[in-house]
Amino acid sequence: xxxxxxxxxxxxxxxxxxxxxxxxxxxxxxxxxxxxxxxxxxxxxxxxxxxxxxxxxxxxxxxxxxxxxxxxxxxxxxxxxxxxxxxxxxxxxxxxxxxxxxxxxxxxxxxxxxxxxxxxxxxxxxxxxxxxxxxxxxxxxxxxxxxxxxxxxxxxxxxxxxxxxxxxxxxxxxxxxxxxxxxxxxxxxxxxxxxxxxxxxxxxxxxxxxxxxxxxxxxxxxxxxxxxxxxxxxxxxxxxxxxxxxxxxxx
Amino acid sequence: xxxxxxxxxxxxxxxxxxxxxxxxxxxxxxxxxxxxxxxxxxxxxxxxxxxxxxxxxxxxxxxxxxxxxxxxxxxxxxxxxxxxxxxxxxxxxxxxxxxxxxxxxxxxxxxxxxxxxxxxxxxxxxxxxxxxxxxxxxxxxxxxxxxxxxxxxxxxxxxxxxxxxxxxxxxxxxxxxxxxxxxxxxxxxxxxxxxxxxxxxxxxxxxxxxxxxxxxxxxxxxxxxxxxxxxxxxxxxxxxxxxxxxxxxxxxxxxxxxxxxxxxxxxxxxxxxxxxxxxxxxxxxxxxxxxxxxx
Ligand SMILES: Nc1ncnc2c1ncn2[C@@H]1O[C@H](COP(=O)(O)OP(=O)(O)OP(=O)(O)O)[C@@H](O)[C@H]1O
Ligand SMILES: [Mg+2]
Numbered sequence: 225x226x227x228x229x230x231x232x233x234x235x236x237x238x239x240x241x242x243x244x245x246x247x248x249x250x251x252x253x254x255x256x257x258x259x260x261x262x263x264x265x266x267x268x269x270x271x272x273x274x275x276x277x278x279x280x281x282x283x284x285x286x287x288x289x290x291x292x293x294x295x296x297x298x299x300x301x302x303x304x305x306x307x308x309x310x311x312x313x314x315x316x317x318x319x320x321x322x323x324x325x326x327x328x329x330x331x332x333x334x335x336x337x338x339x340x341x342x343x344x345x346x347x348x349x350x351x352x353x354x355x356x357x358x359x360x361x362x363x364x365x366x367x368x369x370x371x372x373x374x375x376x377x378x379x380x381x382x383x384x385x386x387x388x389x390x391x392x393x394x395x396x397x398x399x400x401x402x403x404x405x406x407x408x409x410x411x412x413x414x415x416x417x418x419x420x421x422x423x424x425x426x427x428x429x430x431x432x433x434x435x436x437x438x439x440x441x442x443x444x445x446x447x448x449x450x451x452x453x454x455x456x457x458x459x460x461x462x463x464x465x466x467x468x469x470x471x472x473x474x475x
Numbered sequence: 476x477x478x479x480x481x482x483x484x485x486x487x488x489x490x491x492x493x494x495x496x497x498x499x500x501x502x503x504x505x506x507x508x509x510x511x512x513x514x515x516x517x518x519x520x521x522x523x524x525x526x527x528x529x530x531x532x533x534x535x536x537x538x539x540x541x542x543x544x545x546x547x548x549x550x551x552x553x554x555x556x557x558x559x560x561x562x563x564x565x566x567x568x569x570x571x572x573x574x575x576x577x578x579x580x581x582x583x584x585x586x587x588x589x590x591x592x593x594x595x596x597x598x599x600x601x602x603x604x605x606x607x608x609x610x611x612x613x614x615x616x617x618x619x620x621x622x623x624x625x626x627x628x629x630x631x632x633x634x635x636x637x638x639x640x641x642x643x644x645x646x647x648x649x650x651x652x653x654x655x656x657x658x659x660x661x662x663x664x665x666x667x668x669x670x671x672x673x674x675x676x677x678x679x680x681x682x683x684x685x686x687x688x689x690x691x692x693x694x695x696x697x698x699x700x701x702x703x704x705x706x707x708x709x710x711x712x713x714x715x716x717x718x719x720x721x722x723x724x725x726x727x728x729x730x731x732x733x734x735x736x737x738x739x740x741x742x743x744x745x746x747x748x749x750x751x752x753x754x755x756x757x758x759x760x761x762x763x764x765x766x767x768x769x770x
Contacts, residue, residue, distance in 0.1 A: 281651075309655060309656055316652065
């Protein structure tokens with residue numbers, strides 16, 4: 225499997241003196257869904273935020289090792305983090321639409337880059353359709369995004385990320401704040417999106433990881449314990465710790 | 476003593492304290508009106524407010540305060556024009572851009588500015604700015620609109636910047652993260668997300684800054700020049716309302732028409748500041764409700 229779109233090579237990550245990730249080497253496969261699982265505090269969010277340089281925003285952090293995206297180290301000094309974030313979209317745990325209209329939420333990113341110039345309406349419609357939200361909001365595009373339900377807001381956030389036409393979509397527990405119906409909708413959506421996007425998703429929900437992902441990585445206290453095909457991890461993991469976690473014996 | 480009774484006693488003690496401040500305020504407003512309103516038996520409200528001539532000690536006297544109102548409004552307006560960009564930009568710099576060390580220094584400097592007694596600022600205007608203005612622009616006097624506006628702006632900047640800073644600071648981190656994650660730069664995030672989200676607080680800050688300026692007395696008494704005439708340029712002297720009251724109250728005989736007219740000016744001033752505060756209130760509510768949405 226050399227279709228790795230993103231590769232980590234011996235990555236260590238520190239918050240100040242405190243090491244949050246230890247010697248991580250792994251490869252994310254193009255057009256697949258990779259799930260990151262592990263107990264709370266093991267560094268899943270840290271790893272995810274490392275991949276689009278969101279950790280740069282926290283002062284006192286430090287990265288060692290290499291993270292290659294399309295064979296270029298995204299932490300090389302000549303790389304502009306803004307460029308990276310335009311290609312690698314992110315959806316957060318808590319839906320965080322801007323206090324703007326639905327339309328302006330979607331057009332925010334593309335406007336910054338000049339993407340969709342002259343055809344913004346079409347881009348907005350396309351993005352909302354991709355996120356399966358279009359039918360629910362097509363008549364209220366000029367209303368505040370804050371009035372949508374939590375599940376709708378989260379799909380709006382996905383649509384907003386998709387409007388940038390990213391190569392990779394990072395999702396940090398995107399359904400943990402949502403009800404089962406909204407969760408099911410977003411899972412269907414992920415299924416659909418992986419045809420065109422590489423998706424890396426953090427989740428605490430084992431069934432969700434098993435349902436939607438192709439690859440699964442299990443982390444424990446900043447270490448990558450086991451990384452393999454999801455089927456393999458959930459039916460016959462190589463390492464005892466992984467099995468204990470998946471079957472709910474700890475964590 | 477049961478906990479319930481304690482709760483009730485505490486509740487009434489707090490009620491009593493809040494009542495005291497309300498009663499005191501009520502009494503002040505009452506006496507303002509009792510001393511000021513009788514003037515309107517001698518001159519109509521219209522002639523008082525729109526009258527062009529303020530000669531309260533002439534015989535016959537003339538009680539037109541329009542030049543004083545214009546004086547107040549013009550220095551307030553000009554001070555706002557100076558103070559808003561400086562105050563708001565300082566707040567943005569402090570809350571979003573400055574490194575921690577500079578931030579602390581700037582914050583203390585602004586607090587220091589807020590703590591300067593107005594008479595000191597007025598003195599600064601009289602002995603430093605006035606002579607400089609007079610020489611540089613070849614004016615008959617440096618005590619004029621522009622001088623007063625600059626000094627008043629210095630007084631408004633701390634109010635505007637500290638309240639704006641609170642507003643900027645309370646913009647949720649989620650909004651900023653969302654913006655950065657979409658590939659926005661820091662500058663784009665500040666302009667398009669942070670400032671619009673803090674708009675209600677910033678507007679409130681501006682209105683409160685203006686309310687502070689329009690009621691300020693010492694500075695306008697010292698540096699506005701004191702001419703009770705409609706100004707023709709920013710280098711003309713004016714006599715804002717608080718300056719008139721402060722300057723003339725001492726020599727106005729008790730309950731004379733002059734005395735009453737000064738109280739009536741107080742009433743006008745009271746309504747003006749009240750208006751600013753109400754607008755500040757309205758703006759902050761309006762933005763908070765729809766607001767978030769329609770920005
Ligand atoms: N901003 C921060 N500053 C300092 N330490 C942090 C920061 N964010 C996270 N950490 C630490 O890094 C470690 C990993 O945190 P991280 O948020 O990546 O865990 P996680 O696996 O996402 O947990 P959860 O499942 O609860 O979201 C934790 O020990 C945490 O205390
Ligand atoms: Mg997390």
